[in-house]
Amino acid sequence: MNPFKTQATIKTKEFLSKYTTFVTFVGLVFLLSILTQGRALSWDSIKTLIISESVRAFASLGVGMIIITRGIDLSIGYVVCLSASVAASFAQEPTLAAAIYPGREFPLIVPILMGIITGGIFGLFNGLLVAYGKLPPFIATLGTMVIARGVQLIYTKAAIVSSLTAPFKAIAQTSIGGVLQIPLLGIYVAVIVYVIWLFLRHTRQGTNFYAIGGNSQAARVSGIHVERDLVCVYLYAGLLYGCAGVLLSSRLALANALTANGMELDAIAAVTVGGVSHQGGVGTVSGMVIGIFTMGLINYGMSFMAIDSFYQYLVKGTIIIVAVFFDMKKYAKRA
Numbered sequence: 001m002n003p004f005k006t007q008a009t010i011k012t013k014e015f016l017s018k019y020t021t022f023v024t025f026v027g028l029v030f031l032l033s034i035l036t037q038g039r040a041l042s043w044d045s046i047k048t049l050i051i052s053e054s055v056r057a058f059a060s061l062g063v064g065m066i067i068i069t070r071g072i073d074l075s076i077g078y079v080v081c082l083s084a085s086v087a088a089s090f091a092q093e094p095t096l097a098a099a100i101y102p103g104r105e106f107p108l109i110v111p112i113l114m115g116i117i118t119g120g121i122f123g124l125f126n127g128l129l130v131a132y133g134k135l136p137p138f139i140a141t142l143g144t145m146v147i148a149r150g151v152q153l154i155y156t157k158a159a160i161v162s163s164l165t166a167p168f169k170a171i172a173q174t175s176i177g178g179v180l181q182i183p184l185l186g187i188y189v190a191v192i193v194y195v196i197w198l199f200l201r202h203t204r205q206g207t208n209f210y211a212i213g214g215n216s217q218a219a220r221v222s223g224i225h226v227e228r229d230l231v232c233v234y235l236y237a238g239l240l241y242g243c244a245g246v247l248l249s250s251r252l253a254l255a256n257a258l259t260a261n262g263m264e265l266d267a268i269a270a271v272t273v274g275g276v277s278h279q280g281g282v283g284t285v286s287g288m289v290i291g292i293f294t295m296g297l298i299n300y301g302m303s304f305m306a307i308d309s310f311y312q313y314l315v316k317g318t319i320i321i322v323a324v325f326f327d328m329k330k331y332a333k334r335a
Helices: 004-016 020-035 044-068 076-088 109-131 137-156 166-173 183-202 204-214 216-221 226-252 263-273 285-306 310-334
Strands: none
Touching: 004 166, 004 183, 020 183, 020 204, 020 285, 044 183, 044 204, 044 216, 044 226, 044 263, 044 285, 076 137, 076 183, 076 226, 109 226, 166 226, 166 310, 183 285, 204 216, 204 226, 216 226, 263 285, 263 310, 285 310
8 A cells, every 4th residue: 555645645534624614615616617607606696695695694603603602593583583673663764654663763873773782682581591591502592583583573563664764774785895896794794704703712701612612511610600601602692693683674675574584594504514513612703604605605506597495495404414414423533
């Protein structure tokens, strides 16, 4: 047996294992380029992809941090939906008779803050249930998912919240940069990605999240206030869901009971593909971002090739199962 060939094979396997997410992304880009003869990778197509995935990026980064602590959040979609509805309700034209607050015109900062605060409240509630109520994250967030759904229907009376003001719509519908026309949504994502990266890698609490996910008992013994940090991670995620709701209502210029429907599936799938381990304690922001755009490429590619959108659910569900399966096998081997 050639020792050089064996060593090269080992190094190749190590590289593929370490950079699976990146290799998958590059492979999808290459495949999509071939199938669409390069049309799907034009600047206009890339802008469309950025716009469509920007809102989901906020939700994905939030649930990614939660999964790092070995948690989960099923309430994402309806919390984003409620946050979008609340934000939109404070941004309606005052002349609209059917407005939730008819005759009232609020400063632009009000709908933004109200949407973010709404997400934060539910995130805080989730954190308290998990950290101090000792409920399994699956059950706690399943309950708050239903509560958020009910609150949204009661608050809006199951009606569409529309006729939003121009300044509010401009938050997510504006592009800058002259000829390139870079969407503001992409800039928001770049900023929040950098902030989350700094937080997870260069703050004590960010390091604590990894320690809690790796071994919560060992983290407690080492002096980490596990309950407090668990409340914080769900709170931070909730604030990101609130941001997602504000941006989504601004982008769509409305909100209704179907807004953000299924976003929890997209967000969890994205970070799972991005290498965030459901075993806890493992995950990077760069991996999350690649996972977000990998899922976006899959969705966009299927839409571009006129494949029925119903099949996207089959693909997403399969991806989650396969990614978690291989994740568990990988870390079982290490153990």
